[in-house]
Amino acid sequence: MNSGANKDTVIADFQQWCSENDVWLDDRLEIIYSPDADIHIRTKNQSISASTTVSYIPKRSILSTKSCSLAETLPQDAEYTHGLGAQLMLALALYKEQLLGSKSRWHGYLQSLPDFVDLPMLWQDGCKDAKEAVTWLVGTEVEKEMSVGSLLARARRFYEAMSRQFLPQDASVGGFTKAFTLVSSRAFIVDAYHGLSMVPIADAFNHSQDNHVHIETDFDVCPLCGALYECPHDDGPKLETHVGQNHYDSCYEMVVNSPIPRHSEVFNTYGETLGNAALLARYGFVLDVNENDCITWSMEELTDDADLAATFQLAAYEWESEKSLRPRCESSNLVYYSESFTVDGDGKVSHRLWLLCFLTYQRNAPSSPSPMSVLEAQIACEAGMDVDASLIPAVSAIASAVSTLCCTRKAKIKKLSDLGPDADIGEILDGLSDDRPRTRLAVSYVLTEISILECCLAEWSDLVLPHPS
Numbered sequence: 001m002n003s004g005a006n007k008d009t010v011i012a013d014f015q016q017w018c019s020e021n022d023v024w025l026d027d028r029l030e031i032i033y034s035p036d037a038d039i040h041i042r043t044k045n046q047s048i049s050a051s052t053t054v055s056y057i058p059k060r061s062i063l064s065t066k067s068c069s070l071a072e073t074l075p076q077d078a079e080y081t082h083g084l085g086a087q088l089m090l091a092l093a094l095y096k097e098q099l100l101g102s103k104s105r106w107h108g109y110l111q112s113l114p115d116f117v118d119l120p121m122l123w124q125d126g127c128k129d130a131k132e133a134v135t136w137l138v139g140t141e142v143e144k145e146m147s148v149g150s151l152l153a154r155a156r157r158f159y160e161a162m163s164r165q166f167l168p169q170d171a172s173v174g175g176f177t178k179a180f181t182l183v184s185s186r187a188f189i190v191d192a193y194h195g196l197s198m199v200p201i202a203d204a205f206n207h208s209q210d211n212h213v214h215i216e217t218d219f220d221v222c223p224l225c226g227a228l229y230e231c232p233h234d235d236g237p238k239l240e241t242h243v244g245q246n247h248y249d250s251c252y253e254m255v256v257n258s259p260i261p262r263h264s265e266v267f268n269t270y271g272e273t274l275g276n277a278a279l280l281a282r283y284g285f286v287l288d289v290n291e292n293d294c295i296t297w298s299m300e301e302l303t304d305d306a307d308l309a310a311t312f313q314l315a316a317y318e319w320e321s322e323k324s325l326r327p328r329c330e331s332s333n334l335v336y337y338s339e340s341f342t343v344d345g346d347g348k349v350s351h352r353l354w355l356l357c358f359l360t361y362q363r364n365a366p367s368s369p370s371p372m373s374v375l376e377a378q379i380a381c382e383a384g385m386d387v388d389a390s391l392i393p394a395v396s397a398i399a400s401a402v403s404t405l406c407c408t409r410k411a412k413i414k415k416l417s418d419l420g421p422d423a424d425i426g427e428i429l430d431g432l433s434d435d436r437p438r439t440r441l442a443v444s445y446v447l448t449e450i451s452i453l454e455c456c457l458a459e460w461s462d463l464v465l466p467h468p469s
């Protein structure tokens with residue numbers, strides 16, 4: 001919320017703006033502001049059942065690079081249509097509207113947004129607490145998500161390149177960066193025309209994995225003009241013009257997917273598969289329990305051997321075409337099916353990471369069992385059943401490789417290496433006072449990664465055979 005503004009006035013102005021722009025919110029919901037939770041949405045004294053549409057948001061009311069006051073002049077290069085490029089361009093559009101003040105047609109909406117969101121990308125140049133927090137994130141998944149330093153540097157380079165042409169004299173790189181944090185934490189991809197957009201009302205709902213509402217849009221509109229039905233840009237045979245086209249075809253909708261009790265906060269989801277690393281990097285918060293948390297590796301982090309990487313691609317393709325792979329992974333307590341190199345929150349290893357460990361073993365092994373026969377042997381070992389003795393060295397070698405990966409990964413978390421093996425991170429967290437919120441957030445996140453890696457180490461330790469002397 002903009003500093004100094006009276007909160008009641010801000011919400012009243014936002015409601016007024018919504019009504020002038022035909023943005024409709026169900027009467028059973030209300031927009032609330034509280035100092036600790038910022039703007040959010042709650043039910044009044046009635047519950048709302050599933051499948052109800054609780055908000056219609058006209059497409060013309062959203063703020064995108066196609067609708068903003070700079071729309072005619074902004075560069076349309078492909079690099080700005082997705083990913084970081086799209087975020088930077090939308091931040092430019094948003095910041096321009098903010099600088100227009102009451103002259104912007106989104107003024108009433110913009111007033112309802114916070115000044116900025118306290119994302120880790122801003123921490124490097126921040127106060128002592130912020131700088132300390134950054135040191136904890138070095139070597140973690142959060143750093144990978146956003147490369148703490150380079151994201152801010154890229155935002156600044158973009159600003160230097162664009163500001164003179166598109167922004168007034170009173171613009172500043174600090175203001176642009178704040179606008180960027182709003183885009184990072186609040187924008188949605190709505191359709192093929194508007195792309196990444198600031199969506200009034202939709203962005204006032206907070207995030208939960210057990211969300212009540214979600215946004216529904218027709219993504220496949222014409223990317224050139226936004227038309228949902230027939231338009232001059234259609235290729236090939238024309239689609240039939242839709243006769244029943246009505247007001248609602250020109251709206252995005254917020255739809256209830258799980259019943260909402262009365263007198264409770266209503267949650268949207270920003271992405272059902274996001275772990276705490278992504279939530280912290282992009283949205284500035286973590287969940288107490290997040291079942292999507294995992295540790296990831298890239299192929300480059302795992303091996304610099306091009307032959308092994310090529311062998312892996314072929315072996316993965318062949319193995320994944322076996323119908324029994326998924327069900328066999330499901331019967332393992334230590335392996336799960338995932339086409340990435342990951343360890344999940346239960347310490348399970350993705351089948352691809354497992355396969356790479358297997359292939360590394362196989363290169364030096366005299367016999368060549370198939371990956372499936374070794375996985376079967378491992379599942380039998382897990383269950384304490386008898387196993388073909390010739391396969392045990394392979395199972396043990398894979399378990400040993402997994403353990404090494406976890407230890408190496410723990411050592412990569414720079415703060416852990418600095419503090420030494422005896423450091424009690426939980427104790428460090430307990431010793432941090434409430435005036436160190438960012439460090440507390442970062443340390444608690446690091447604890448999550450440690451617990452995943454230690455869980456994996458413990459789960460796999462039984463399969464590692466003592467090295468023959």
Ligand SMILES: [Zn+2]
Nearest residue numbers: 222225231233
């Ligand atoms: Zn078109």
